[in-house]
Amino acid sequence: xxxxxxxxxxxxxxxxxxxxxxxxxxxxxxxxxxxxxxxxxxxxxxxxxxxxxxxxxxxxxxxxxxxxxxxxxxxxxxxxxxxxxxxxxxxxxxxxxxxxxxxxxxxxxxxxxx
Amino acid sequence: xxxxxxxxxxxxxxxxxxxxxxxxxxxxxxxxxxxxxxxxxxxxxxxxxxxxxxxxxxxxxxxxxxxxxxxxxxxxxxxxxxxxxxxxxxxxxxxxxxxxxxxxxxxxxxxxxxx
Numbered sequence: 001x002x003x004x005x006x007x008x009x010x011x012x013x014x015x016x017x018x019x020x021x022x023x024x025x026x027x028x029x030x031x032x033x034x035x036x037x038x039x040x041x042x043x044x045x046x047x048x049x050x051x052x053x054x055x056x057x058x059x060x061x062x063x064x065x066x067x068x069x070x071x072x073x074x075x076x077x078x079x080x081x082x083x084x085x086x087x088x089x090x091x092x093x094x095x096x097x098x099x100x101x102x103x104x105x106x107x108x109x110x111x112x113x114x
Numbered sequence: 115x116x117x118x119x120x121x122x123x124x125x126x127x128x129x130x131x132x133x134x135x136x137x138x139x140x141x142x143x144x145x146x147x148x149x150x151x152x153x154x155x156x157x158x159x160x161x162x163x164x165x166x167x168x169x170x171x172x173x174x175x176x177x178x179x180x181x182x183x184x185x186x187x188x189x190x191x192x193x194x195x196x197x198x199x200x201x202x203x204x205x206x207x208x209x210x211x212x213x214x215x216x217x218x219x220x221x222x223x224x225x226x227x228x229x
Binding site: 004032034036041042043044045048072088090097100101103104106 | 117118145147149155156157158159162172180205207209217218219220221222223
């Protein structure tokens with residue numbers, strides 16, 4: 001059974017701090033790893049990672065995947081109060097009819113204080 | 115460019131009633147996925163459908179739950195004889211094709227409360 005574990009479960013920082021969120025996974029047939037941001041509504045897509053060692057970047061957010069060690073990190077630099085959310089990590093299994101079937105971690109609750 | 119549309123946003127049902135949750139995928143998307151988020155838990159896959167076909171329902175409880183995606187109209191997740199444990203947020207997601215490498219885009223969810 002596929003499994004995703006995120007750490008820490010919660011994190012409280014002040015504006016301007018840099019944070020690193022961790023995601024480790026076990027999956028039978030790896031297809032991709034995805035990061036989402038959830039602010040009380042729909043999870044909003046951030047990154048999809050398929051290749052090891054290649055950093056994806058969008059503004060102050062970046063993410064990298066290590067397929068050998070089975071983990072990914074999400075970095076947020078110069079945090080702002082608007083970054084406060086639950087960050088979800090998910091893996092997609094490539095086997096059979098499982099396209100789009102994601103296994104999610106429990107999420108990291110990030111709180112950014114002004 | 116409308117995203118994934120779910121309705122209702124909030125649904126209150128008494129124990130034993132039926133709940134019907136609707137999902138209209140993004141324009142051009144023919145693949146629909148339903149996920150459930152229980153309080154204090156992560157999202158859990160329930161079912162994957164294409165038009166008129168259930169592809170994978172391995173995450174769906176065997177009893178009381180059913181899903182469909184007809185040729186015309188939205189996808190429907192139906193829960194019969196609801197119990198308090200069904201209280202959760204139900205999210206729908208869509209993608210344009212199977213295996214296309216596109217990330218799932220989620221709707222805003224339906225929050226079901228069973229009293």
